[in-house]
Amino acid sequence: MPELPEVENVCRTLQGQLAEGSSLNEIHFYRKDLRFPLPEEIKRNLLGATFESMSRRGKYLLFFFDRGVLLSHLGMTGHWRTTEEKPVLEKHDHVVLRFSPGPYLIYNDSRRFGFLLFVKNREELNEHPRLRHLGKEPLGSGFNAEYLQGLSRGVSRIVKVFLMDQAVVVGIGNIYASEVLFRANVRPNRKASGLKLAEWGSIVMSVREVLGEAIASGGSTIRDYRNADGNRGGFQNQHRVYGREGEPCFVCGTPIKSKVFGGRSTYWCPKCQR
DNA sequence: CAATTTACCTGGGTGC
DNA sequence: TGCACCCAGGTAAATT
Numbered sequence: 630m631p632e633l634p635e636v637e638n639v640c641r642t643l644q645g646q647l648a649e650g651s652s653l654n655e656i657h658f659y660r661k662d663l664r665f666p667l668p669e670e671i672k673r674n675l676l677g678a679t680f681e682s683m684s685r686r687g688k689y690l691l692f693f694f695d696r697g698v699l700l701s702h703l704g705m706t707g708h709w710r711t712t713e714e715k716p717v718l719e720k721h722d723h724v725v726l727r728f729s730p731g732p733y734l735i736y737n738d739s740r741r742f743g744f745l746l747f748v749k750n751r752e753e754l755n756e757h758p759r760l761r762h763l764g765k766e767p768l769g770s771g772f773n774a775e776y777l778q779g780l781s782r783g784v785s786r787i788v789k790v791f792l793m794d795q796a797v798v799v800g801i802g803n804i805y806a807s808e809v810l811f812r813a814n815v816r817p818n819r820k821a822s823g824l825k826l827a828e829w830g831s832i833v834m835s836v837r838e839v840l841g842e843a844i845a846s847g848g849s850t851i852r853d854y855r856n857a858d859g860n861r862g863g864f865q866n867q868h869r870v871y872g873r874e875g876e877p878c879f880v881c882g883t884p885i886k887s888k889v890f891g892g893r894s895t896y897w898c899p900k901c902q903r
Numbered sequence: 904c905a906a907t908t909t910a911c912c913t914g915g916g917t918g919c
Numbered sequence: 920t921g922c923a924c925c926c927a928g929g930t931a932a933a934t935t
């Protein structure tokens with residue numbers, strides 16, 4: 630499901646629904662694992678803890694409590710919903726959190742590629758084995774043409790696969806990689822090491838532009854993505870290449886091409902992108 | 904090493 | 920209606 634814009638929208642919605650100072654007084658796991666085992670230390674440490682705030686790092690949601698940080702990665706199909714009343718459990722509901730005052734938070738994930746993690750000391754977040762390797766935030770400082778060109782030196786991978794590497798830059802997945810490269814006029818199958826600094830520059834600009842617009846539109850809903858308030862995103866209607874194989878390019882009319890690179894479907898305009 | 908493939912899951916769509 | 924097959928927004932483990 631979710632790339633950076635979708636996770637960012639979930640984060641903002643939850644931030645608005647969970648009250649700072651409320652306490653987490655029920656934690657229910659309805660199976661013992663998702664992608665990884667559900668950590669029992671979440672219950673040991675966070676039952677009765679005070680909620681402070683929400684944040685996001687790459688595609689991870691962070692719930693900050695006075696006694697530790699709960700991390701949630703949504704995988705492909707994970708999503709959170711809230712209810713004020715005691716929830717009626719649906720298929721693939723795996724975790725329920727109860728806030729007081731506040732709503733119940735329910736985690737549903739049909740494919741179970743998502744997972745939860747726990748970090749006791751927030752200062753150690755960046756040392757966590759699953760976060761340690763993460764690269765720059767694309768909307769933060771330090772994500773620029775020089776950074777990308779530096780990392781791509783001597784790399785044999787194509788630029789599309791390189792951009793999806795979370796160790797390079799976080800939050801870009803399969804949809805936005807194609808959309809970004811279209812706007813930057815760069816073919817997805819160019820060798821990353823062969824791009825000029827100016828091309829990295831237009832990629833950086835396109836990343837900021839595409840992710841910014843997608844966040845503002847509520848993200849992309851291709852099949853089952855829903856924000857935490859149950860709404861679909863709107864950015865799928867602004868996709869220029871993703872899922873448009875054979876359809877005319879909005880800029881030049883040439884049919885959009887598609888091919889699998891690195892195991893993932895990739896879309897581009899053979900005329901606009903060089 | 905880096906790069907590529909496979910594995911982890913369910914569900915929706917398609918073609919026979 | 921059933922079944923086999925392919926595909927899906929992600930990541931990590933295994934393999935080359």
